[in-house]
Amino acid sequence: MQEENTEHKKLRIAAVGDIHVQEQDAGKWTDFFRQVSEEADVLLLCGDLTDTGRESEAEVLAEELKACSIPVLAVLGNHDYDHDQVKKLRKVFAPTNLKLLDGDFTVIGHVGFAGVKGFGGGFDRYMLGMFGEQLNKDFVQEAVTEALKLDAALSQIDSEHGDLKKIALLHYSPIQATIEGEPEAIHPFLGCSRLEEPLNRRNVLAAFHGHAHVGTLEGETSTGVKVYNVSKPVLQKSEYEKPFFLLEV
Template structure:
């Protein structure tokens, strides 16, 4: 018996501001007619202010399809993460960071991720304590992703990130900032799980839409500024 496919609309970096007025209501209505699940890949708000979360929540309440999400670096700016997250959860958003979800036979897992660089240029934990702390954060995020993936028993998994797991999808950004856009440690974790069918991330606003991990898992940069099929700000990904 053929497995039922699931269409995920994935978008990142929507950056809702506190003076916005229903900025995504029409777009979310459009997505609800085309997808089974909406995946929000971080930087949901401009500065992590509860008022920004309230505005986004207003646009999400009537979407009518499941919404899964991870936070991005902008969502941490004001230090009010828990309050903003609670507001969005009350609107039906399921944050998968630390709480993987199963929707119609597909597992959803994710973390914010962090920087550190890619491949042979990945930053090592050596030298000053500030460098070691930076690398520790990158390693910690990868370990948290692995823990989430191990909790899922589904045969298909969709991974949400904010930071990029591969260099291919940040191409287009200045090479000098690659270490701050993502880390290969995330891809190394993903490649230990054959059940991961697709990965979506944001953060690299001027990057490249698609690439793949060393094992061949598709990776999509869904920052809303990245050109996608049909000129949409979101990607439709089938798993």
């Protein structure tokens, strides 16, 4: 079998977060999915696929996705968990071209994509520690667990496909730079530096996230990994030329 020569072929990655699909959105996203299908090879949805996590909202998105002819990779966001219907959401999306990532990965062309939701906890020297009441420890443990899941998925890409470039897909931010613009009081709830560690350790090419609607489009980790906040409101605020961020790899 002849292998496809991908050495000089760019993979066009489109990314957007926080689309917050509602029950009354039938037909609203058709043009968006048609456009992204023409201009990209894969679409990343960085959480908050639905507005309140209801099955009925997921059903609207599933119908809209019929206009999308490229693979769609996604992670869930905090809004998708709001009504405790995650199992129902997964069932709705299962027969569509949308693949949910949660501590696992998939390969498209010469790129491996790993995804987790992530969690809050704060950044750098203000990161919340594993101390005090059990509720506090549980909060920190959630961020630790998400970071470990991300690291495991990235590690598996390396062990099974060592020559691939790696992209991370998140909802919560791994760095503070891309949430700048949000009130400082809520920074600990918008992401956590624990998510940055796997990006640096595994030499990730770039990471995409959403969640921070008033954040900043671009930043980088302490080792130079590019991080993009592609929340739909951030793209609009930044006057980005497209309704999705586009990166060629």
